[in-house]
Amino acid sequence: MTGLVGAVAQVVVVAVGSPLLVGLMRKIRARLEGRVGAGVLQTWRDLRKLCRKEAISPHGTGWVFRMAPLVLAGTALVVASVVPLVTTQSPMDGVADLFAVAALLALGSVALALGGLDTGTAFGGMGASREVTLLALVEPTILLSVFALSVRVGSTNLGEIVTAAVHDPMAVISPVSLLAAVALGVVTIAETGRIPVDNPSTHLELTMIHEAMVLEYAGPDLALIEWASGMRLFVLLGLLAGLFAPWGIATAGAGPVAVVLALVVLVFKVAVLGAGLAAGEVFMAKLRLFRIPELLAGSFMLALLAVAASYFLA
Amino acid sequence: MISLLRKMRKTGRVAEPAPEPAAGDTVPAAAELGGSVQIRHIDAGSCNGCEVEIASAFGPVYDAERYGARLVASPRHADALLVTGPVTRNMEVALRRTHEAVPEPRLVIALGDCARDCGVFAGAYGVAGAVKDVLPVDAEVPGCPPKPEAIVEALRGLTGR
Numbered sequence: 242m243t244g245l246v247g248a249v250a251q252v253v254v255v256a257v258g259s260p261l262l263v264g265l266m267r268k269i270r271a272r273l274e275g276r277v278g279a280g281v282l283q284t285w286r287d288l289r290k291l292c293r294k295e296a297i298s299p300h301g302t303g304w305v306f307r308m309a310p311l312v313l314a315g316t317a318l319v320v321a322s323v324v325p326l327v328t329t330q331s332p333m334d335g336v337a338d339l340f341a342v343a344a345l346l347a348l349g350s351v352a353l354a355l356g357g358l359d360t361g362t363a364f365g366g367m368g369a370s371r372e373v374t375l376l377a378l379v380e381p382t383i384l385l386s387v388f389a390l391s392v393r394v395g396s397t398n399l400g401e402i403v404t405a406a407v408h409d410p411m412a413v414i415s416p417v418s419l420l421a422a423v424a425l426g427v428v429t430i431a432e433t434g435r436i437p438v439d440n441p442s443t444h445l446e447l448t449m450i451h452e453a454m455v456l457e458y459a460g461p462d463l464a465l466i467e468w469a470s471g472m473r474l475f476v477l478l479g480l481l482a483g484l485f486a487p488w489g490i491a492t493a494g495a496g497p498v499a500v501v502l503a504l505v506v507l508v509f510k511v512a513v514l515g516a517g518l519a520a521g522e523v524f525m526a527k528l529r530l531f532r533i534p535e536l537l538a539g540s541f542m543l544a545l546l547a548v549a550a551s552y553f554l555a
Numbered sequence: 556m557i558s559l560l561r562k563m564r565k566t567g568r569v570a571e572p573a574p575e576p577a578a579g580d581t582v583p584a585a586a587e588l589g590g591s592v593q594i595r596h597i598d599a600g601s602c603n604g605c606e607v608e609i610a611s612a613f614g615p616v617y618d619a620e621r622y623g624a625r626l627v628a629s630p631r632h633a634d635a636l637l638v639t640g641p642v643t644r645n646m647e648v649a650l651r652r653t654h655e656a657v658p659e660p661r662l663v664i665a666l667g668d669c670a671r672d673c674g675v676f677a678g679a680y681g682v683a684g685a686v687k688d689v690l691p692v693d694a695e696v697p698g699c700p701p702k703p704e705a706i707v708e709a710l711r712g713l714t715g716r
Contacts, residue, residue, distance in 0.1 A: 275569035277621040286591040286623060290634070293587060295658040297631065444628045452628060459631040459658040523563075524556050 247328025247491055247500045254504060255321040255479070259471030260284035262478075262511060266519035273523045284471070291464035299457050302359050309356025310458065310465035316349035317472040326479040327503045328491040329400040329407075339387050339397040342480075343380055346432070346473065350376050353466070357454030364446045368453025371530065375438070375450065378537040379428045382544050386424040389417050389547035390484060392555055399480075406487040413485060417554060420547035422485045427540035429481055431533070433474040436522040438533055448527065475511060478518075482510035569615040573622075574704075576711055582693050584660055585713040588634055590623045592713045594664075595633035595657070599650050599686065600676075601640025604700040605667040609637070612703040612710070619707045623714040630654075635662040635693075635713060638686045641673040647683045654690050664709060665692045668699040675699075 264281040271278025298307060323337040331337060354369040354376075391397045393412065394405040406413050431438040434451035443449055446456070455466050483490060489506030491499040528536060585592070596609060612619045613626060627633055630653045642650055654661065665686040668674035673685050686692055696709045 271618075271620070272568075273563055275563075275566055275615040276618045277568070277570045277573075278618075279620050279623055279625075283591065283623060286589055287593070287625075290588050290591040293589075294634070294660070297656075297658050299631075444626065446628065449628070456629040457631055463632060524559060 243491065243495055243497060243500050244328055244330030244334075245332050246497070247503065248322055248331040248333065250500060250504055251324075251327040251331075251507070252318065252322045254507065255326070255472050255475050256318070256468075258508065258511070259475040260288060260468065262475050262515050263467075263471045265512060266515050269516050269519040270523060273520060284467075288464045288468060291467070292461050294460035296461050297459040299360055301361055302457075306356050306359040306457075307462070309352045309359075310462045310469070312352035313349040314465045314469040314472075316345045316352075317469040317476065320345050321472055321476050323399075324476055324480050325400045325403040325483055325490060326476070326507050328495070328500060329404045330491070330493055330495075331400065334398070334400050337399045339384065339391065339399060342399065343383050346383075347376060347380055349469065349473070350432075353454055356458075360457040362457060364449070364453045364456055367446075368449055368451070368456075371450045372454060375431055375533065375537070378534060378541065379431050382424055382428045382537065382541045383432075385541065385544035385548055386421040386428070387484065389421040389544065389551045392548065392551040393417075399484075403483050403487050403490055404492050406484070407490055407492050410488065413487070415554065417547050417551040418485055420543045420550060422481070424540045424544035424547060425481055425484070427536065427543075429477045430518070431537060431540075433470070433477060435474075435518060437525045437528040438536070440527045443527075448530075450530075474515075478511045478514045479507060482507075482514055486510065570618040570621070571616055574708075576716070582662065582712055584662060584693060585715060587660060588713065588715075590714050590716050592624045592635055592662075592710065593627045593633045594624055594635050594637050594710070595627055595630045595653070596637045596639070597646075597650060597653055599638050599640045599646040599670070600643035600682070601667065601669060605639040605669075608700045608703050608706060609639070609666070612706040617703045617707050619710050622707070622711050622716045624710040630656040631658065633657050634660070635664055636690075637664045637666055638670050638690070639666045641669045641676045641679075641682045642684055642686055642689050643681050644683045645681075647689060650686075650689055662693040662713065663690045664694045664696065664713075666696045666706065666709075667701055668697060671695050671697060 264284040268278040323333045354372045357365040357369040390402050394402050439450040489503050491503040665671050670686045676682050696705050
């Protein structure tokens with residue numbers, strides 16, 4: 242029962258909290274740049290306004306363009322319900338497999354890339370090709386870096402990996418975790434389109450990756466995409482925190498108090514990670530597009546080393 | 556990185572305190588935007604004097620973003636078009652098409668004397684007219700170029716904050 246409550250609670254927290262996370266990160270960036278910033282609630286105001294606006298399907302686009310935001314938001318919601326953020330006892334635990342989660346995230350990205358291609362504009366196609374290039378480099382690294390942790394547990398089920406870490410916290414502190422954490426951190430930044438891989442607030446079409454694909458979306462569709470992008474950021478940061486600092490996550494047999502505590506801890510961990518990411522971005526410039534594969538290949542190498550190390554240390 | 560951190564701590568907040576909002580200056584059509592206005596800037600033939608002032612209105616000192624206004628990269632994402640310069644013959648069709656690409660409800664701001672009544676370019680052979688001859692204008696900002704304070708005040712009239 243607490244599993245069901247926990248799963249519902251984590252979906253609600255991700256859905257409501259992800260625009261607040263984006264707002265918090267913008268606010269922190271603004272303060273470090275000497276500005277005041279629009280406030281944490283601004284992202285919600287933007288979404289509310291976008292929902293009231295007219296929906297536009299550009300001339301010549303078809304069902305692929307219209308389906309893409311729904312698929313992106315749908316996959317993000319499913320991932321939010323299965324990933325062990327608050328509880329490891331989600332009723333959808335069978336889906337919480339590493340491969341299923343990575344595939345769901347990839348499905349959302351591919352849907353959006355197809356939506357960008359469907360517009361037939363130069364920038365839509367360019368953004369889609371860049372996104373898919375990154376995706377091909379990011380997905381193997383996500384899989385490998387979590388593999389390094391699953392070797393110890395003997396399962397690719399994310400719930401079981403987190404449960405094992407909660408019951409034996411000292412096992413998390415190892416060279417394997419360090420290598421895997423750095424690798425997963427880099428791919429989280431790449432997957433969510435943050436600096437140094439992509440600049441979410443750019444106006445220059447030629448430097449865009451994620452933004453170039455969504456240039457033609459308007460109104461409620463754009464709101465869905467922005468909301469889903471925020472949810473993916475929230476889930477990936479939550480997963481990062483859950484795998485490498487699993488303290489506080491409710492496991493089997495936990496009471497309602499543990500679920501509430503787990504919610505508070507989750508919000509705290511994601512807020513700290515998001516604040517750290519936003520603060521780190523101020524010190525960095527965006528990498529040239531041709532340098533990004535080097536960065537991602539480096540993170541893949543770290544993930545590979547983590548898997549090798551976990552084999553030798555096990 | 557250390558020197559940048561030290562610079563941040565030394566500089567602190569650059570943004571000037573927000574002035575009191577000018578009363579009775581809000582655009583009625585902007586009410587349903589609810590404190591969030593995405594703006595697409597269009598240079599219809601400007602000398603780039605207004606662009607420098609827009610850049611400083613969104614810079615750290617005036618920080619127009621704190622009132623809920625934000626510059627975006629696509630007219631599809633926008634609620635308002637910020638048009639500068641007299642509308643030149645080459646930009647007339649492009650300006651109309653951009654306006655059609657903005658989802659309803661859409662607003663147009665004419666920024667600077669050139670956009671309002673062609674300014675020093677009135678009667679020039681390449682000029683098709685002022686912005687109001689091409690599009691319905693909801694708000695105007697006078698000045699050549701307008702001061703950042705005036706731009707921020709006009710934007711606050713749209714966001715209502």
